Amino acid sequence: MTKKLLYHFLYVSASLGWATLAYGQVTVAIEGNVTFQTILGWGGNTYSWILNGWNGWTNDRVYEIAFNELGTTHLRMVTEFESWELENDDNDPNHFNWTYFQSRFQQTDNSARLVRSDFDMMHKIANTLEKRLIIGIWNVPNWMVSDPDKKDHRHLPYRMHAEFAESVAAYLLWARDRRGIHVPEIILANEPDGTYLEYSPEALRDLIKIVGAKFKREGITTKIVAPDLASPHFDPDLWVTTLLKDSVAASFLSAISYHTYYAEGGPDQWNKKFARIAELAATRRLPVYYTEIGATPWDIPNTTWPWAFACAQMWHNILTHGNANLGFQWALLGRDSAINSDASHNPIFYLLGQFFWHIPAGAVRIAAQSDHSDLLVSAFQHRGNNSAQFVFINRTATALQVAAHLQNLNLTALQSYRTSANESHVRVFDFRMVKRQIQFAIPALAVMTFTGTVIAETDGVSPERQPQPE
Incomplete structure (x- = not known):
């Protein structure tokens, strides 16, 4: 068959x-x-914008189900980072214009509401629910890229790397110093193969070095997770090796990460690549994260049993072939969710429970x-x-x-x-x-x-x- x-x-x-x-x-x-x-825990993805009640997400019960009743230990949040520094705070990447960043919380447009929802959701995850938080950057403001009219495959030029590093540092410092939120890990580029931004392996390596050095100067302890590509279709021997061969870039990393997509051939399609990713990560004794676990083909609705059953097989494969220490289901809340806005459950919720409810963090x-x-x-x-x-x-x-x-x-x-x-x-x-x-x-x-x-x-x-x- x-x-x-x-x-x-x-x-x-x-x-x-x-x-x-x-x-x-x-x-x-x-x-x-x-x-x-060793299994570090069990994770899932969430959006922050649902806190604004958009698209019907108004039921507080969804958070209790998705973040507590499911047994979730780690949450990866999709940030609205492109709204954080909508205009350049100033022309000096070595200076934080805190007056500008404060103004983002006093404005009432949708981009400002997205900024507030980011920090409110991070606070809910890290401080109220006491889950381990990892955040991801999907996009950047138009003034940072060389091709602002494009929606995907956008380019952050080298001349903007220092400005990007300043903006990320300001975001994390605001979270830490103004809201008391500790962010242990960050993904600088979600799917750097071009979903929003496109980098070469060398450009991503150099960006990690610039951002990591900025973190060190500012006393930020957040570690970087990379390369976070959409699929092992993007060759681990090229991407992971480029990052790990550079001892400076590798020193800023806490984990090697990938997603599980482009698996039109079924959940077993990437098993050999999963194993190779684990081999490469082991050369630097780094854990392996699969930060988005999902299934393709895309024409099977995520609300159905067949989609969920394919995801369960993918979880098996990243654990047994990929030696994954940590996985994150795409997604718990938001698009393709395990829990709907009315707090009802999709089949994936119960299949995740077969792992989340029974296998404790620390199991080998x-x-x-x-x-x-x-x-x-x-x-x-x-x-x-x-x-x-x-x-x-x-x-x-x-x-x-x-x-x-x-x-x-x-x-x-x-x-x-x-x-x-x-x-x-x-x-x-x-x-x-x-x-x-x-x-x-x-x-x-x-x-x-x-x-x-x-x-x-x-x-x-x-x-x-x-x-x-x-």
């Missing part, structure tokens, strides 16, 4: 509620002593292998709370009978939870381990997560840990 036909089948079968009773047999091996990356991914290419399995262990978690994704149109064998991981019982086109997130059965094996059935096109308590006993094999970022 081609990927396009598979997506069509998913869409039709989910709509009609088809199920199949035929079973295939699958064997899974889970090895507790082979470990990979352990080795797991299925002998069926369409039964995806990932496994995790948190030594601090003696817990283990296994996530199974059956992407076949057939129910599967699974025998999972555990080694160097001693559990007596497991709880299980399931999400499918007809089930949001249901507690299924408790399973007892028999000779370190569990057997269970997983329906077609479904996700099941198992959780259990680890007993301190192994098979006597020393742990084999893969190289990890610090």
Whole structure:
């Protein structure tokens, strides 16, 4: 079955509620002593403009659901940075004209309202909800670019890099000193391949160096996440290598980041590239972030089960092939949202829950292998709370009978939870381990997560840990 036909089948079968009773047999091996990356948490994207109530976003309940009930630990906010310094504050990039920046909060036009919503949303995320905040810059004001009439593939010339650095520093200093908001990480260019702004790898490297030096002079501790490209279609060996070969640029980075788009071939399209990104990041011992996790083709609505199910497979792939330490769903609130403006849930909410609700920050991914290419399995262990978690994704149109064998991981019982086109997130059965094996059935096109308590006993094999970022 081609990927396009598979997506069509998913869409039709989910709509009609088809199920199949035929079973295939699958064997899974889970090895507790082979470990990979540490999970830093679970993230999603949000816009700040929704605070203004535009497009019907007036229900306060949406924030509680998306940011707390989902188990979100990290939030990436789309800034309206192009409205921050709408005109040049002055002609000296080494001087902050704070009178100008203060004026942005006294004006009443829409761009000024967007500025206020940025700082209000950052305050809500970091200080009220106490989530770890990362912000991204999508665009810059027209006076900074050489081609202000263009809507995309705009160019920030080198002569404006110092002005850009000053503007970003002013934004972060205002957040810190006037609003008490700590911004740990920033993305200087969301999708620098041209969604709004277009850079070469060398230009992005040089911009990072100029901004990073400005941060250092101003006492700003915010670190930079890059390259944040739309897809591994944009060659990691070119982009990531250019950034990491320069020791100065690399010193300002806290993580290597990518998005998951241009995957018209299906969620597996970029698996080899995901692995390569992880290899490159490990050369500088940097964690890997996927700051926008979504699915293509775009003609499948984000409010549907097939889109959500494709996203779940993408999450599996960035975790198991890409050794991702942190992922951010596109998006929790705003466009393509998991939660709608009326606080109703889209299917992606429950599929995210299979990861967010059960796998704690600090868990380490352990080795797991299925002998069926369409039964995806990932496994995790948190030594601090003696817990283990296994996530199974059956992407076949057939129910599967699974025998999972555990080694160097001693559990007596497991709880299980399931999400499918007809089930949001249901507690299924408790399973007892028999000779370190569990057997269970997983329906077609479904996700099941198992959780259990680890007993301190192994098979006597020393742990084999893969190289990890610090």
